[in-house]
Amino acid sequence: MSLFSDLYNTLAKFFRNGEEQQGDASKSVATNRLKLVLMQDRTNLTPRILEQMRSELIDLLSRYVELDKELLDLNFEQEGDQVALMLSIPVIRAKDEEEIDAAIKEHEEMLKVAAQKVEAEEAEDETTEEGTENESDLKENSDSESETAEQSVESEVSETSELMDEEDKAEAEKVDAIAKELNDVPKIIKKKEKKQVSAPEEMNVSSNNNPFKSEDKVEASSEN
Amino acid sequence: MTGRVIVITSGKGGVGKTTTSANIGTALAKSGYKVVLIDTDLGLRNLDLLLGLENRIVYTIVDVIEERCKLKQALVKDKKNPNLQLLAAAQTRDKTAVNAEQLKEICDILKEDNDFVLVDCPAGIEQGFQNAVAGASEAIVVTTPEMSAIRDADRIIGLLNTKEEITSVKLLLNRVRPNLIKSNEMMSVDDVVGILEIPLVGIIPEDTGIITSTNKGEPIVNDENALAGKAYRNVAERILGEEVPFLDLDEPKGFMAKLRNAISKLKVKV
Structure with a gap:
């Protein structure tokens, strides 16, 4: 039986030659x-x-x-x-509900930071001359971004705790707990921003690795 | 009567617009229809060469527009078939010598006493294309199964779809090489149609006969034996509304090839 199937396969290979050998690569x-x-x-x-x-x-x-x-x-x-x-x-x-809530809060904070950054930039634009934004500028901005994030969260927390001091102690304890959580947030933001800074680089690498890019250029130039 | 004005276009150069125009025009004229071919490739005219009429051209489309002659005087009759006439492009001028309105006017006049006005469009998507398309209500997009040609065809199809006057856009796939498609080295007809998603009006196989027919100034449709000639005659019949099956280009010739083909279709698992 195996002899027969071997024979069939050899024959089939012969008759089908060219059809499967080339593969469907280039097409x-x-x-x-x-x-x-x-x-x-x-x-x-x-x-x-x-x-x-x-x-x-x-x-x-x-x-x-x-x-x-x-x-x-x-x-x-x-x-x-x-x-x-x-x-x-x-x-x-x-993710469970807590994680989702935390992530949404974190995102809201980031939006605030972004808004502050825009305000700061607008203020800068008024004072400084128009300069070209290069990559190093962007990186500096994102570093300072995380610092301002920490500051803003801290200031908010201190404000709220001041208000709460006038009320019950029990509630003040709750606020402390929230404040702790909020203090944790900037760390997450920091981590995230580091990732975001590195992410575009990765993307660049992957697009450079794109095997078609260089070929495209060669094709285009030869056709022109 | 009111004839049909069909523009033959492609976007990319060198895919066979002019060859297609000459052959479809000749085939339609052979079927007894009155046809005018307009070469709108100002400065780079070639339709006269493919028809073997280069020595008979006295006036061009620019002469008509600038009123140095009447439209009828500028039409050159084909050597063999008086049903076929050519309005040649000016070789010494560029695309700016004509505008879209003027071309539309010429098409409108010509379609009054002809069955077909075929407009051979220049390559590109600029003024020359806009001019050529202006008077047309139908379009045939010529492409080859190559990436660059298909990409340009897609662009042209997009532009044609924005023109309200154009009611029909069809695809003519030129220079198909069945043996390359078989070995999966060339995109198949289905691949191309699947990507461009417009109805097919013709599949023309690559044929070395095109070179000799160009050399002689004689469209390949006049050669009864040529496969490309047969394919172009089929295109003309489809334009006339007949349902003609596409040529089976995959059918191998010769006994051994047929045997091999038949056996390869038997997919029995042992």
Whole structure:
């Protein structure tokens, strides 16, 4: 029986030669590259904007679930005339209510900080001449951002505790507990911001690794 | 009568717009329809060469627009078929010598006493394209199964869809090489149609006969034996509303190839 199947396989291989040996490498590469580039052409979404959208989606979703950021997949698919945004999110585990609340609070704090930063920048713009923002500037900004975050939270806490001192002791204890929690928040923010600072670098690396990029340039120049 | 004005366009250059225009025009004229071919590629005219009419051109489209001659005087009759006429582009001028309104006017006049006005569009998406499209109500987008051509075709299809006057946009897939598709080295007809998502009007196989037919100034549709000629005749019939099956380009020739093909289809697991 095995002899017969060996014989069949050899024969089948001979008759099918060329069909499977080449594999579908170059054709499917072309089709996939083309689909991606056409989606970008049709929607005017550049790879940079897509990457930004991806990282913002990660920020948003990770407030509610713990997800595998590496495997998160954002893609366009076309069904008829409709272009659909397909998001595949590998969830490691769902967060419990406390974690979600903490994450939302943390996010709100970050928004406050961002608003303060904008105000500060506006104030700076008034005093200083217009300068070009480079990467090192951005990094400095994000470092100072976390410091201001700590300060603002501390000042808020002290304010509220002052108000509460006039009331019951029991409530004051509660406030202390909240204050402790709030004091913990800036640490999380710090950690997060460090991650965010490093994240764009990772993204750059991955886009540089994109094997098509250099090829595209070669193709374009040879065609021109 | 009111004829149909069809623009033949592609975005990318070199995919076979002019060859397609010459062949579809010739095929329609052979079927007894009155056809005018307009070359709108000002400064880079070639349709006259493909039809073998380069020595008969006296006036061009620019002469008509600048009123140095009447429209009828500028139309050059084909050598073999008086149903086919060419309005040549000016070789010494550029795309700015004509505007969209003027071209639309010419198309409108020509469609009055012709069945078909085929407009051969220049490559690109600038003025020349806008001019060529102005008078048309139908479009045939020519592409090849290559990434760059398909991307440009997609852009052109997008632009054509914004034009209210254009009611039909169809795809002509040129220079298809069945053996490369078979070995998965070239995108298949289905792949391309799946990506561009417009109806197909023709599949033209790569044919070395195109080179010799260009050399002679004789469209390949006149060659009864050429596969590309047959494919172009089918395109003309589809334009006329007939349902013609697409050529089965995958069918291998020769006994051994047929045997191999038949056996490879038997997918029996032992």
